[in-house]
Amino acid sequence: MKTIWFTSDNHFGHKNIIKFSNRPFATMEEMDEEMIKRWNEKVQPQDEIYHLGDVGLCSSGRLKEILNQLNGKIYLVRGNHESAAEACKERFEWIKDYYKLKIQDADFQGGEQQIILMHYAMRVWDKSHWGTYQLYGHSHGELPDESDLLSIDVGVDCHNFYPISWEEVKAIMKQKTWTPPFQKFKLEVARMDEDAVLKTVSRETRFVGSIPTASANSPLAQLAEALVLETR
Numbered sequence: 001m002k003t004i005w006f007t008s009d010n011h012f013g014h015k016n017i018i019k020f021s022n023r024p025f026a027t028m029e030e031m032d033e034e035m036i037k038r039w040n041e042k043v044q045p046q047d048e049i050y051h052l053g054d055v056g057l058c059s060s061g062r063l064k065e066i067l068n069q070l071n072g073k074i075y076l077v078r079g080n081h082e083s084a085a086e087a088c089k090e091r092f093e094w095i096k097d098y099y100k101l102k103i104q105d106a107d108f109q110g111g112e113q114q115i116i117l118m119h120y121a122m123r124v125w126d127k128s129h130w131g132t133y134q135l136y137g138h139s140h141g142e143l144p145d146e147s148d149l150l151s152i153d154v155g156v157d158c159h160n161f162y163p164i165s166w167e168e169v170k171a172i173m174k175q176k177t178w179t180p181p182f183q184k185f186k187l188e189v190a191r192m193d194e195d196a197v198l199k200t201v202s203r204e205t206r207f208v209g210s211i212p213t214a215s216a217n218s219p220l221a222q223l224a225e226a227l228v229l230e231t232r
Contacts, residue, residue: 002044002046002047002048003043003044003047003048003165003166004047004048004049004050004103004165004166005042005043005047005048005049005050005072005163005164005165005166006049006050006051006052006117006135006154006163006164006165006166006169007039007049007050007051007052007137007154007155007156007159007162007163007164008051008052008053008054008079008119008136008137008138008153008154008155008156009052009053009054009079009137009138009140009155009156009157010035010051010054010055010056010156011054011056011057011081012032012035012055012056012057012058012062012063012066013028013032013056013057013058013059013062013063013066013084014028014056014057014058015027015028017031017057018031020140021140021141021157023157023161032066034161035156035161036066036069036070038160038161038162039070039071039162039163040069040070040071041162042162042163042165043070043071043072043163044071044072045071045072046072047071047072047073048072048073048075048093049072049073049074049075049163050075050077050099050101050117050135051074051075051076051077052077052079052117052118052119052135052136052137052138052154052155053076053077053078053079053080053081053082053119053137053138054079054080054081054082054119054137054138055067055076055079055082055084055085056081056084056085057081057084058084059084060083060084060087060088062084063084063085063087063088064087064088064091067088067091068091073093074091074092074093075092075093075094075096075099076092076094076095076096077095077096077097077098077099077117077118077119078095078096078097078119079119079137079138080119080138082095097118098116098117098118099116099117099118100114100115100116100117100126101114101115101116101117102114102115103115103166105166105170107170113132113133114126114127114132114133115132115133115134115135115169116128116132116133116134116135117134117135117136118134118135118136119136119137119138120136120138121134121136121138121139121143121151121153122134122136122151123149125151128149128150129180129181129182130180131150131178131180132150133150133151133152133169133173134149134150134151135151135152135154135169136151136152136153136154137153137154137155138155139153139155140155140157140158141153141155141157141158147175147176147177147178148176148177148178148179149176149178150173150176150178152169152172152173154169
C-alpha cells in the first residue's frame, strides 16, 4: 500500500543554507547525506511524494546523483530555485507551478479532501471556505503559523528534515481552530423563528446576487436555501 508524503526546501548542495536557516550540520555534504537518509527512512519506493519546491541549489549533475538515491515517485511544484531540477525533469512524474490534489479519505465529507499545493503560502485559496487545505514551503519556518488557517509549511526546516505523511498533515490540521465562515450566520439563524429566517435569507440572497461574480449556486445562497428547508 502506498503512502502519500509532502516536503519542500531541501536545498540540496546549498552550502549557505546551513547559515541562512541555522541548520544543524557542519558541512554541505553532511546535510545532503542526512537528508537523503531521513527521506528514505520514511518514503518507500512505491510511495508518492509531493515536493513543493527548491529541491537543490547545485549543478544538475550533482542533483541528479542525489535524486537517483531518493525513494518514491516525486511530483514537483516549482519553487524559486529550480534550474537544476528542471534539468533533471526525467526524475519527476511532473513539474507544475500549482496543483490541486484530491485525496480519497473516508474521514472527509464525500470521502475526499482537496489540497492546494504551492511553493508560497496563501491567505485564501480554492474552496478554503469549505475547509480545503493549503500546503506550502519557501519560508523555512520563518512564517508564523496561523491557527485559524488550514495551511502549513511542509518544508524540511519545520519537520526535522523529514518528509511528512498525509496522516501527519491531517493530525496537524486537527489542532487548528478554523471554523467555517458561515457557521456564525447559521447559529444566528437557528435562534430565529420562521418569519425572521425568511427575512434574513431574503436579505442575504439579495446581497449575494448583487456581487457580479456570485450566483444562486454561491455557498451563502446554498446555505440560505438549506436553512429555509430546515425550518419547514
